[in-house]
Amino acid sequence: MFGASLLKIVKYFMAGNVFDGAQIFYTLLGMVIAFGVSVYSIQFLMSYVRKHDF
Secondary structure: HHHHHHHHHHHHHOOOOOOOOOHHHHHHHHHHHHHHHHHHHHHHHHHHHOOOOO
16 A cells, blocks of 8 residues: 555656645645554454454
């Protein structure tokens, strides 16, 4: 995900575009929320696998 996001950002800047303050804020907010959800999901699934057999 990081690599794909970085590639999109680089292409965005190469096209001559720039981020304004709101876009930077929303991008960082989305990254933090996505990270939190992924950590929670991994913890939940690891807990489930420990408690249940396949």
